[in-house]
Amino acid sequence: xxxxxxxxxxxxxxxxxxxxxxxxxxxxxxxxxxxxxxxxxxxxxxxxxxxxxxxxxxxxxxxxxxxxxxxxxxxxxxxxxxxxxxxxxxxxxxxxxxxxxxxxxxxxxxxxxxxxxxxxxx
Numbered sequence: 637x638x639x640x641x642x643x644x645x646x647x648x649x650x651x652x653x654x655x656x657x658x659x660x661x662x663x664x665x666x667x668x669x670x671x672x673x674x675x676x677x678x679x680x681x682x683x684x685x686x687x688x689x690x691x692x693x694x695x696x697x698x699x700x701x702x703x704x705x706x707x708x709x710x711x712x713x714x715x716x717x718x719x720x721x722x723x724x725x726x727x728x729x730x731x732x733x734x735x736x737x738x739x740x741x742x743x744x745x746x747x748x749x750x751x752x753x754x755x756x757x758x
Contacts, residue, residue, distance in 0.1 A: 660684070663716040668744040670737065678741060679716040682749045689714075693742070704735055711742055 663679040670676055689710065696707055708730040715725035718741075723729050730738060 664748070666744060666748050668741050670740060676718055676720055676741070678718040678745075680714050680745050681716060682745075684714040685745070685749045693746075705731070707735070707738065707742075711738060714745065715741075 660681065660683040664682050665677065665679050667675040667677055692706075692710055696710070705727075708727045712725060712727040712730055717725060720733075723733060
């Protein structure tokens with residue numbers, strides 16, 4: 637009869653089912669145009685942009701109450717890093733960044749993450 641320790645080791649080394657986290661890719665680098673001659677380099681997770689994410693983002697366009705907080709709650713998890721000195725990519729830190737600036741970051745991410753539209757030659 638096998639010992640409990642042997643059974644436990646065998647169980648722990650068995651291949652587990654894939655999780656969504658296993659399927660997610662690496663962060664992607666993107667330069668976001670902020671104003672003439674000024675761009676911000678960001679790293680974001682394109683695989684975090686899902687149908688649910690897009691639905692929540694579109695709902696923010698017509699939201700009036702606590703829209704800024706919900707915007708930050710949506711943006712923070714997909715941002716890995718950026719080169720904006722002194723500001724981390726956290727919900728709390730984003731609360732101190734102008735909304736116009738964050739909207740440019742979000743728009744650039746959406747534009748970059750969308751599949752390329754078909755062209756007449758394809």
